Amino acid sequence: MRPQPLRIASTLLLTLAALVDGGAARSQESKAAAGQAPQSATPPATAAAAGRPVTTPLGDGPWEFQTEKERIRVTIVTKGLDHPWGMAFLPNTDDMLVTERPGRLRVIRHGVLDPMPIGGLPPIRAAVIGGLLDVALHPRFEQNHLVYFAYSKPDREKEFLATTAVARGRWDGGSILADVEDIFVADSWYSSEIAGANNRCCGQGPADGSYGSRIVFDKNGFLFVTIGDRNWGEKAQDPSSHLGKIVRIRDDGSIPADNPFVGKAGYKPDLYTIGHRNPLGLTIHPATGELWSTEFGPRGGDELNRIVAGKNYGWILVTEGAHYNGDATALGKHGVAGMEDPVLFWVPSINPGNLAFYEGDRFPAWRGDMLMAAMSRSLLRASFDAAGEPTGQERMLTELGQRLRDVRQSPDGLVYVLTDETAGAMLRIEPSK
16 A cells, blocks of 8 residues: 555644754754764754754643643653653553663652663763663563663774664662673674765765664564664665664574574574664554554655564665655655555654554543654654554644654553653653643
8 A cells, every 4th residue: 555644734734844843853964964073962052053943941841732632731750861762661660761872771760860870881882873772671570670772882992883782681770780781783883984985875874873773572572673774775675784674583682483584595584674774663562563663764754664574664775755965766765566665654854753552541532543752843643544544643742842752651551752852851741630
């Protein structure tokens, strides 16, 4: 079926937002294509002078909004986070783990951010949009206390040479993560030095962009890991490389015998799907068990994908977006034999972060809908029919003016969101009384 673009009711809002935003979430990668040095944060005056949007400082709240289906109340759980990326709810408590991209693992206890980061993490390359990325608890965390995290792993001798890795450690609730070990290290070591000599096409961005990485366990205890193409998109179609792939491994990093490419010549056996650019969202649908992902396109062409074992999702040969240097897409936009089309795509870009499918009781009108954090300063809600086809979309929380990185449903049915800002925060969405 033809992938679905935005419905008419949302197109104008998204077009205006994307034109104003100028692809702000892509600024790091597009700068490198233009020969400019990327920066971790831009002073407001500089951003305004350059014509880029300036993030409005987040107030203290609370805020109440009438959305299309629900009236909601938004409160701040905590401020004081620097570009928070991922979060995990601890069992039988209201405590949470939160990652900060500069390389810190934090804990929120009873709604209060512990001022001391958890120690014991390995060296992390926090550059451009690399750093400490997603976090997940082992399905048997209450018994084994294992915490998993994805990060940008630097080479021991050449710090600028890095790859995507997943590590795990044992956490007893204290100040240190113990017995930390890598269980997966992508065979995708890459650097700006390599990028300057590999004759990449299409005006692609910096080597420290597009790491991915989201991690999620399914009901059988298998771990899925998204790996970005690091702006070397040609590698997304190379089955001997981890760049631009989603992998499936066991909790110890070993490879399941029923992975789709096991035993296939030229393919890494841990690969689950290929042909991805920068998949920044990953979730298991709580009702269907399906794996879904969101993915950054180049200039336009952001995607929502239903992930199916063994499939090729097209990048760099197929995209609804446009290459930064204006080169034509090799095989077109969609409908290419052997390539999976997205369920939804966005042109102009919406800059997608993580996603969740709501199945709680606190917002009954949202049940079955997708919630997606977006760096274009909104929380997107998309609804689907009984066949799983999209029927409508709504942008929420635009009034806050914050780039949003992650969204999760809590065990008690509320919704939590992370803002992707230097002055970052965790927000809680609850029904308005």
